Amino acid sequence: MAEQSQRLLGDNNDNAYTSDDKEYGDLEEVHPRSRREPWWRTYLFFFAVLASLLSLLMLVKIGFFDGPATKSTQAAPSEEHVPETTPVPVAVTTTAAEVVTTTTAAASHEEIETEASFRRPESDYVLDPRWDYNAPPTVREYNWVVQNIEANPDGVFRTMTTINGKFPGELIRCNEGDTIVVNVENRAVNATALHWHGLFQNGTNHMDGTPGATQCPIAPGRSFRYEFTVQGQSGTYFYHGHQGAEALDGMIGPIVIHSRDEKKNQLLPYDTDRVVLVQDWYHDHSGGLLKEALAPGSESSPLPNGALINGANVVNCDAYPDRRCDNTTGARLPALDLESGASHRLRFINIGGFAWFEVSLDRHLSLPVTEIDGIDVAPVLEKTLLIAPGQRYSVVLTANETSTPDRAFWLRARITTHCFAEYTLAGQDNPQAAAIVRYTDSTNSRLKIDKNRIPTTNGDSGAYIVVCQDMNTRKAPNTYQPVPALRAPEHADHSYFFRLNLEIHGYRLQRGYLNESSYRPNLLSPALYRAIDGLKSGNASFNTPDGVASAAAFDRSTELVIAHKEIKVIDLIFQNFDEGSHPLHLHGHQMFVLGSGHGYFPGYESFGLKPDGRGLLDPHNDSAIANPVRRDVVSVEGFGWTIVRVVVDNPGVWKFHCHMIWHGDGGMGMLLLSRTDDLKDWTIPEANRALCEASASELELGAAPKDSLWTHANDR
Numbered sequence: 001m002a003e004q005s006q007r008l009l010g011d012n013n014d015n016a017y018t019s020d021d022k023e024y025g026d027l028e029e030v031h032p033r034s035r036r037e038p039w040w041r042t043y044l045f046f047f048a049v050l051a052s053l054l055s056l057l058m059l060v061k062i063g064f065f066d067g068p069a070t071k072s073t074q075a076a077p078s079e080e081h082v083p084e085t086t087p088v089p090v091a092v093t094t095t096a097a098e099v100v101t102t103t104t105a106a107a108s109h110e111e112i113e114t115e116a117s118f119r120r121p122e123s124d125y126v127l128d129p130r131w132d133y134n135a136p137p138t139v140r141e142y143n144w145v146v147q148n149i150e151a152n153p154d155g156v157f158r159t160m161t162t163i164n165g166k167f168p169g170e171l172i173r174c175n176e177g178d179t180i181v182v183n184v185e186n187r188a189v190n191a192t193a194l195h196w197h198g199l200f201q202n203g204t205n206h207m208d209g210t211p212g213a214t215q216c217p218i219a220p221g222r223s224f225r226y227e228f229t230v231q232g233q234s235g236t237y238f239y240h241g242h243q244g245a246e247a248l249d250g251m252i253g254p255i256v257i258h259s260r261d262e263k264k265n266q267l268l269p270y271d272t273d274r275v276v277l278v279q280d281w282y283h284d285h286s287g288g289l290l291k292e293a294l295a296p297g298s299e300s301s302p303l304p305n306g307a308l309i310n311g312a313n314v315v316n317c318d319a320y321p322d323r324r325c326d327n328t329t330g331a332r333l334p335a336l337d338l339e340s341g342a343s344h345r346l347r348f349i350n351i352g353g354f355a356w357f358e359v360s361l362d363r364h365l366s367l368p369v370t371e372i373d374g375i376d377v378a379p380v381l382e383k384t385l386l387i388a389p390g391q392r393y394s395v396v397l398t399a400n401e402t403s404t405p406d407r408a409f410w411l412r413a414r415i416t417t418h419c420f421a422e423y424t425l426a427g428q429d430n431p432q433a434a435a436i437v438r439y440t441d442s443t444n445s446r447l448k449i450d451k452n453r454i455p456t457t458n459g460d461s462g463a464y465i466v467v468c469q470d471m472n473t474r475k476a477p478n479t480y481q482p483v484p485a486l487r488a489p490e491h492a493d494h495s496y497f498f499r500l501n502l503e504i505h506g507y508r509l510q511r512g513y514l515n516e517s518s519y520r521p522n523l524l525s526p527a528l529y530r531a532i533d534g535l536k537s538g539n540a541s542f543n544t545p546d547g548v549a550s551a552a553a554f555d556r557s558t559e560l561v562i563a564h565k566e567i568k569v570i571d572l573i574f575q576n577f578d579e580g581s582h583p584l585h586l587h588g589h590q591m592f593v594l595g596s597g598h599g600y601f602p603g604y605e606s607f608g609l610k611p612d613g614r615g616l617l618d619p620h621n622d623s624a625i626a627n628p629v630r631r632d633v634v635s636v637e638g639f640g641w642t643i644v645r646v647v648v649d650n651p652g653v654w655k656f657h658c659h660m661i662w663h664g665d666g667g668m669g670m671l672l673l674s675r676t677d678d679l680k681d682w683t684i685p686e687a688n689r690a691l692c693e694a695s696a697s698e699l700e701l702g703a704a705p706k707d708s709l710w711t712h713a714n715d716r
């Protein structure tokens with residue numbers, strides 16, 4: 001591919017490699033995913049009936065629509081062709097004032113269409129400027145019904161799992177100090193659980209939504225009330241389903257937490273604020289893909305069929321002759337109408353399951369990055385953003401590019417195929433999603449909000465990034481500076497080293513490993529509850545010295561648990577023996593990123609610390625710990641290393657796992673068990689315990705298939 005062999009120009013700090021780079025040699029064979037008869041055909045009729053019933057219900061509820069249904073589409077941009085079709089209108093004005101205690105998403109009327117009522121209007125992700133940042137602590141309550149629908153975000157129909165029949169999920173917006181209540185009723189066919197990605201859940205570990213670690217899944221027909229207070233953090237987050245790979249089926253949505261100091265810590269002022277979700281998109285349900293990914297002999301992950309921005313894209317239905325596809329009823333490219341001359345905060349979230357994204361905006365090649373994973377940072381100019389799954393970056397964009405006459409630009413979100421062993425998607429699949437960015441100016445007749453203003457810009461960001469590192473790692477150390485500065489502790493109490501790998505063991509099963517451990521969630525008995533029960537009953541196996549927990553308490557081959565009795569400072573060093581990068585997510589914490597690089601971990605001395613992290617080498621040089629980047633998803637480059645320092649002050653069981661979903665569900669994970677001295681006094685609420693009363697077969701609905709499916713096939 002010509003585009004893949006171009007070099008990234010300009011930025012001296014970028015280590016751009018060409019596609020023939022040795023370090024990314026073809027160690028792994030290409031295993032194209034077999035294109036079998038999609039499993040969902042069987043359920044098609046059932047879901048079609050369900051979906052029509054649902055849309056009927058919705059129409060009744062909103063009292064019909066004001067105007068005729070819009071039947072038009074937009075063509076995706078490509079380097080060689082300019083779209084000619086007419087786009088659908090996109091609302092720019094923000095919605096009515098925030099309802100404080102209960103929020104129910106109501107679709108804007110122009111966009112209601114008989115077959116497309118699942119679509120979320122663009123305006124839902126534009127933050128209403130009338131927000132009260134100084135409101136007293138507020139309880140914000142949401143009522144969510146988890147349900148399966150048949151829907152076609154990009155034109156191709158598939159079975160989805162959604163919240164209230166909408167995709168993507170509604171924005172949760174709150175101030176620091178607010179309490180979030182989410183009443184979840186599971187009317188879907190599989191079990192579910194909702195995880196609040198990046199939220200500390202300090203004191204409410206049992207609300208973290210992690211099956212096998214902090215809760216039993218919510219079985220079909222059951223309900224659960226999530227309730228937690230958002231404390232000590234602000235910025236951009238998201239929620240996603242955490243049972244199996246359900247996050248790929250539609251169980252996702254953004255969270256924005258406002259701090260009272262937001263305007264102070266965001267060093268670039270901005271006039272508008274919005275969320276931009278990017279994600280990979282599969283035309284098959286995750287259930288089948290997960291089984292395929294974990295089957296004997298499978299050494300590669302299912303590749304996405306494309307990408308979405310804010311849940312939307314338009315594919316050419318001719319490319320999918322075997323699929324039910326309709327790209328006319330509301331399939332669209334999202335549009336961001338930005339007032340000319342003003343500044344706009346764009347909160348990018350890679351809400352997808354597997355793909356890294358390179359995001360760029362044509363004609364805007366110095367994007368000031370002002371937030372990393374919820375942490376405000378002093379602006380750093382980037383030409384493009386490289387966002388791993390689970391990561392977030394804010395950009396403050398000034399609409400000052402006046403050399404393009406029509407002031408319309410393509411925003412591109414491109415799957416970084418170099419982060420896959422396969423380098424490429426299947427032939428008909430497009431690795432890029434696009435959105436329209438238009439400047440508006442009510443005093444200039446050429447810059448009216450007009451759906452017909454389609455960009456004609458070409459991709460001009462240079463070339464594509466092919467080394468899958470975090471953006472802070474790509475820059476010289478300390479280029480990114482959190483605001484306000486926060487010094488990492490000087491001394492680590494413990495330093496743990498892990499080998500990170502995908503390995504093929506018995507029965508030709510490839511699984512994710514941390515040392516000799518490949519994580520399997522115990523869906524019937526969460527680790528937190530076992531730990532509390534064990535500690536309460538004085539079972540000595542749970543009351544062991546800090547470090548790897550006793551094998552008598554947790555089976556190390558499937559549950560590697562690193563336990564600490566009290567608040568400690570720990571270092572985690574990951575040495576990646578796999579050729580792919582792994583974005584590792586730690587629940588409930590921000591990690592100080594002390595270093596990261598290619599090859600073997602070079603030792604603490606190389607970045608100015610004493611062995612085992614016990615203090616500074618030179619007391620007058622604290623550059624390693626003065627103000628490191630903090631984040632909740634940190635990547636370990638292929639055949640590289642990463643070291644993070646974590647203050648384990650948050651009581652409970654915290655999952656640490658690769659956020660590339662096929663790796664995470666394939667076992668690349670472990671648990672941190674913190675503050676056991678306090679945990680022994682905890683009582684798990686009855687509502688949590690009640691979820692575990694469902695039968696094993698119900699709790700396992702939608703979970704990753706067990707290895708025994710293949711290793712003891714005849715027992716089942």
Ligand SMILES: *[C@@H]1O[C@H](CO)[C@@H](O)[C@H](O)[C@H]1NC(C)=O
Nearest residue numbers: 074075314315316317318327
């Ligand atoms: C929608 O699909 C049709 C084929 O059914 C194709 O001709 C058209 O170009 C597609 N639209 C876009 C915007 O790709």
Ligand SMILES: *[C@@H]1O[C@H](CO)[C@@H](O)[C@H](O)[C@H]1NC(C)=O
Nearest residue numbers: 200202203231232649650651
């Ligand atoms: C969590 O709360 C404890 C008090 O129980 C406090 O010591 C700790 O610093 C808090 N951690 C975070 C991340 O807020």
Ligand SMILES: *[C@@H]1O[C@H](CO)[C@@H](O)[C@H](O)[C@H]1NC(C)=O
Nearest residue numbers: 366368397398399400401402
């Ligand atoms: C537009 O604004 C950006 C960021 O504020 C600035 O770096 C850039 O120089 C400006 N460009 C023009 C053409 O004024």
Ligand SMILES: *[C@@H]1O[C@H](CO)[C@@H](O)[C@H](O)[C@H]1NC(C)=O
Nearest residue numbers: 496497498499514515516548
């Ligand atoms: C992981 O294995 C390495 C040896 O390969 C060992 O040095 C290290 O201590 C192990 N880590 C843990 C947490 O057991």
Ligand SMILES: *[C@@H]1O[C@H](CO)[C@@H](O)[C@H](O)[C@H]1NC(C)=O
Nearest residue numbers: 530534539540541552553554
């Ligand atoms: C302690 O807990 C372990 C793991 O649950 C269990 O196997 C063991 O029997 C318990 N020991 C006692 C004395 O209860």
Ligand SMILES: *[C@@H]1O[C@H](CO)[C@@H](O)[C@H](O)[C@H]1NC(C)=O
Nearest residue numbers: 605606607608621622623624
């Ligand atoms: C401080 O230590 C870092 C890491 O070892 C090193 O790169 C830097 O040059 C040192 N700075 C000074 C002023 O010595």
Ligand SMILES: *[C@@H]1O[C@H](CO)[C@@H](O)[C@H](O)[C@H]1NC(C)=O
Nearest residue numbers: 189190285287288701702703
């Ligand atoms: C439900 O889960 C099973 C695996 O347990 C999976 O095969 C199936 O695709 C899932 N269906 C839905 C609609 O989630």
Ligand SMILES: [Cu+2]
Nearest residue numbers: 582658660663
């Ligand atoms: Cu991974």
